[in-house]
Amino acid sequence: MGITATGTLLDGCVLSFLRTEDAYGYNLTQRAKETLEVSESTLYPVMRRLQTDGFLSVYDIPHNGRNRRYYRITESGMSRLDECRGMWVAFRRKIDGIFFDGGAQ
C-alpha cells in the first residue's frame, strides 16, 4: 500500500480536478481512484467542507428524471488551490531533504 493522501492534499486534488471543468460526485471519485488510493466514501466530506468554506459552489442539472449535483470551483477556491500547491512544494522539499540528504536543509 502506498502513501494515503489526506487533508490538504485531498483538498488540492479535488480543486485541481475541478480547475478546468465542473464535475459530479461519482465522476470525481472515479477520477481520484485512478491515481490515488482512496475509498469511494473518502471524497464526499472533502467536497462538503470545501463547499461550506466557499471554495466550491454547487448547481443541479436534470439527468434521467432527477437532479445531478455538479461542483464548480470558485474564485477563492482558485486561490486555495494556489495555497495548496505552495504548501505541497514546501512539504516536498522538506521530505526530500530528510530522505535524501539526511535532514540537511
Next chain:
Amino acid sequence: MTKEKYLDQLKQRLHGLPDTEINDALDYYDGYISDAEGGEEEAVAALGSPGEAAAHILANYVTSGRRSKSKAKNLKAVWSVILAVFAIPVGLPVAAAVAVVAVALLISLFAVIISFWAGGAAAVFAGVVYALMSVVVMTKDAAYALLIAGMGFAGAGIGILMFLAANAMFGRGLKVISKFVGKVILKSGKKIHNVKKTA
C-alpha cells in the same frame, strides 16, 4: 444491499449531526449510487459499508472546526456530559455527591453574605441614631455632640462598606462555585468515559 437500505443505515449512523449535514450527505449518496455504472447492488457494494462513509463524514465534521466555540455550545457540551453521567449507574452517586457539595457551598456563601448584610444594616442604623442623638445633645454639650456625630458617621460608613463587600463577594462566590462544579462534572465525565473505554 439496496440503495434504500444503505441510505437508511447511513442516516442512523449520522444521528446527532445537524439536519442540514445529514440531508446533504443522504442526497449526495443517493445521487452517487444512481450515477454509478452497473447495477444498484454493485454500486452499493463498491461504496463500502455505511459505517465507513459515516466515519469519514463524522471525522471530517469534528476536525473541520465547524463546531462553534460559542458559550452556548460549550454549555451544551457540559449538559451532554451531565446527562451521560446520569445515564450510567456509576454516575449517579458521583452526581449526587457533586450536587450535595455544590448545595453546601451555596448555603455557606449565603450565610456569610447575609451576616455581612445584617452587620452592615446594624452599623448604618446605629450610625443614623448616633447622628440624630448628636443634634439633640448639641445645645447642652457641643464637644460630646461632635464625638457622637463622628461615631455615627463612622458607623454608617463601615456599614455601607460591608454592603459593598457583601455584594462583591456574592458575585464572585457564585462564579467560583459554578466554575468548581463545572470542572468537577467535566472531570468526572472524562474519568467515566475512560473507565467505559477500558472496561
